[in-house]
Structure formats: structure tokens, C-alpha cells
Amino acid sequence: MHPLLTTDAIILKEEDYREFDKIFTIFTKNFGKINAIGRSIRKKNAKLKYSLQVLNFVNLEFIEGKSFYIICDVILKDDFQNVKDDFPRLKIALKILNIFNEFIQGEEEDRKIWNLILASIKKLSQTQNYQIKNLKIFYFYFIWKLISSLGFNPELYKCVICKKPLQEKKQQKNQNDYFNSYFLIENGGLLCQTCGNKYQNKKIVVSSNTIKLLRLIQKDDKILKKIKMSRNDEDELIKLTKEFINYFGISKYNF
Numbered sequence: 001m002h003p004l005l006t007t008d009a010i011i012l013k014e015e016d017y018r019e020f021d022k023i024f025t026i027f028t029k030n031f032g033k034i035n036a037i038g039r040s041i042r043k044k045n046a047k048l049k050y051s052l053q054v055l056n057f058v059n060l061e062f063i064e065g066k067s068f069y070i071i072c073d074v075i076l077k078d079d080f081q082n083v084k085d086d087f088p089r090l091k092i093a094l095k096i097l098n099i100f101n102e103f104i105q106g107e108e109e110d111r112k113i114w115n116l117i118l119a120s121i122k123k124l125s126q127t128q129n130y131q132i133k134n135l136k137i138f139y140f141y142f143i144w145k146l147i148s149s150l151g152f153n154p155e156l157y158k159c160v161i162c163k164k165p166l167q168e169k170k171q172q173k174n175q176n177d178y179f180n181s182y183f184l185i186e187n188g189g190l191l192c193q194t195c196g197n198k199y200q201n202k203k204i205v206v207s208s209n210t211i212k213l214l215r216l217i218q219k220d221d222k223i224l225k226k227i228k229m230s231r232n233d234e235d236e237l238i239k240l241t242k243e244f245i246n247y248f249g250i251s252k253y254n255f
């Protein structure tokens with residue numbers, strides 16, 4: 001008989017399985033990411049139906065089965081109902097769970113990552129008056145924090161090749177004159193102009209505005225509400241983030 005395992009957890013994903021079952025992808029505090037089966041969960045009066053929903057924060061009891069873990073009991077800690085009832089916030093929450101699920105592989109306890117995902121969902125649930133553009137920034141904030149937590153903090157203050165500090169240049173009124181810099185994905189950070197000229201193919205051009213945004217995002221979530229992001233900034237941030245996460249093998253992600 002396998003021992004009963006217990007842990008706090010967040011439900012990331014669910015899929016129908018067989019006639020009445022579901023397979024859940026769950027990030028747990030003590031065991032990392034697991035797949036677990038909820039048996040008979042799609043039956044009408046299934047006891048755990050409401051506790052086992054995507055986004056729920058739960059305490060989980062499970063045992064090891066042949067191909068999956070088997071869920072035995074669930075205590076609901078927070079269903080984040082206010083997020084589920086608010087479509088723009090729900091959309092961001094689901095995007096966060098999705099990209100998190102893409103990034104995190106395997107059963108490995110990681111408290112830093114656990115704290116990040118739990119804190120982020122809680123934060124989403126506590127911020128009532130976030131506008132949609134702030135929610136978008138929150139999403140990028142999450143992705144870049146996740147990348148940092150996995151040990152790939154981007155270098156935004158000195159050149160990743162020659163290590164020279166990067167000069168801040170004054171922005172011109174005309175947008176075309178904005179100072180552009182280069183981001184070298186494989187080295188995980190910015191290049192100075194001189195080094196940038198040497199790397200013809202692999203660099204991505206980023207504007208000073210995007211660099212500023214990234215620097216703010218790297219700081220902390222308290223300032224997120226004050227950040228302004230134009231359509232252009234957003235496009236650039238999407239492009240850079242896409243290229244960056246592509247480097248980690250996540251290529252089909254839809255922003």
C-alpha cells in the first residue's frame with residue numbers, strides 16, 4: 001500500500017478522461033508539478049467536483065497509482081471566486097497558469113516558484129480596480145519574474161559581452177529618434193552599441209522605452225499600477241518575451 005501524501009496545491013489544468021474521470025495538472029508545494037486523476041469526478045454528485053477546479057488553491061491528499069497519482073481528498077482553501085467572476089482578470093489568471101504550466105516541468109519541490117504562483121494569483125484576486133492594461137502589465141511582470149526565479153534574470157544595466165554599464169540616453173520628442181538598444185537572447189541581456197554592431201543576426205532591437213518597462217517590471221509589483229504601456233511598447237514587449245521564452249523551448253505560446 002502506498003502512503004497517503006498531502007500538500008497544498010494549485011490546480012493548473014484539467015482534462016476529461018475515460019467516462020467519468022478527469023486528469024488534473026497540479027502544482028504542489030511539496031512535490032512540484034504532478035498529474036493526478038480525479039476518479040468519478042464527472043459524475044453528477046461527485047463530492048470533490050467543486051474543490052477540484054482550475055485556479056483553486058487546495059490542500060490535496062493523494063496516493064501513487066499505476067500511471068497517475070490518485071486524488072483521495074481535497075480541502076478547498078480559496079476558489080478565487082472574485083477572479084472567476086471577473087472576465088478580464090480570469091483571462092489573465094488562466095494565461096498565467098498556462099505559461100506557468102509550460103515552463104514548469106517535472107516533479108521537483110521548488111518553494112520559490114510555489115510562492116511566486118500563489119502570491120501572483122492572490123494578488124490578482126486582491127486588486128479590484130486594475131484596468132485591463134494594468135492586468136496585461138501584471139502578466140508580463142509574472143512571466144519575467146518566473147524567468148528570474150528559474151535563474152535567468154536578464155541583464156538590463158550592463159552590456160552582456162563587454163560588461164560596460166549602459167548609458168541612458170535622453171529620449172527625443174520624435175518617436176523615430178528613440179534610442180534603440182539590442183538584446184542578445186542567448187546571453188540573456190542587453191548589448192552596448194559597439195558590441196551590438198558585431199552581432200548581426202541574433203540580436204533583437206529594443207527601444208529605450210521597453211528597456212525602461214523591463215527594468216520597472218524587474219523591481220516589484222507595487223509600481224505596476226503606475227506604469228504606462230503604449231500599444232507599441234506592448235508589441236515590442238510581446239516580441240522580446242516571445243523570443244526569450246522560445247529560447248527555453250516554449251515556441252507555440254499564444255500571447
Ligand SMILES: [Zn+2]
Nearest residue numbers: 159162192195
Ligand atoms: Zn559591450
